Amino acid sequence: MKTRLIVLVTLFMMLFCGSAFADVSGGSITRLRNTSDGQKIVIFTQEGYSVASVVEFVANKPMEERNVIEAINGYLTQPGRVRILDEHTHSADNYIDIEYTHLTEETANRWLSNKGQFGAVQVGSITKMRNTRDGLKMVIFTQEGYSVASVLEFVADKPMEASNAIEAVNGFLTDTGKVRILDEYTHSADNYIDIEAAYLSEETANRWLANGGRF
Structure with a gap:
């Protein structure tokens, strides 16, 4: 029931985030991984998947998989640092660096499996x-x-x-x-x-x- 509610809330938020190719502020965390370079996350948005590094969060209110999140001072579909409101913990003191956007789920998960890196191609x-x-x-x-x-x-x-x-x-x-x-x-x-x-x-x-x- 909780999972269904989270999905419905996510979809509801996304209806108000714009049409195709719009900048999107709402989404949900699908996967998390701790690496030697810090915590990495995969975020689902209506414009595809974004991947990011967690820069700062409240110690007793960590972001977790399936949590619905919202970018307060930016977008989840633009690279760069953004402040995040976690709808589950109600904490708005989270900061992430969005590294890549508009990815497929497979590509985003491959980035996460590779500890937050892609291979450079010439x-x-x-x-x-x-x-x-x-x-x-x-x-x-x-x-x-x-x-x-x-x-x-x-x-x-x-x-x-x-x-x-x-x-x-x-x-x-x-x-x-x-x-x-x-x-x-x-x-x-x-x-x-x-x-x-x-x-x-x-x-x-x-x-x-x-x-x-x-x-």
Whole structure:
């Protein structure tokens, strides 16, 4: 009965958190794990799963699995530090660092099983591209999931195209930020992209692209 009530409360909260790709403040903790780097948690939201590190909590009111939580000064779907209200303990003195968002349950649980880490990946392939008013956007497949990026610069007569295999020259396709790209098809290494999110599901990455490169 308690579990059913928690699920109903979670769904009720989420109805008021916005539509698809909205920033979400409410969710529930699905899994917890203590690691050498502190406590890690997996959070379910209507926009997928987020993963976070616990920074601070009240000693006699720890956050636990299945607890419904709410971000007070931010969102559970944006990376960064946020203050959390635990609806079970009624404590609002919890702070977490949200590290990744819009994940599948499998990817989030894999992050937790790996003690709060993902593998860094340099190689991948472009699956989809789209011209938007903000420039060219792309979806990239890697062995750790899908990344999405904005194209900053490329050689005019050697454009990157869907299905091309690419490699990050000075970074990783799974780290957000600007990275130089070698296109294995055109052999050009004068391409620069800004990776905006990583470790996404294919569905989430494609929705990002369909929405003009926005969550």
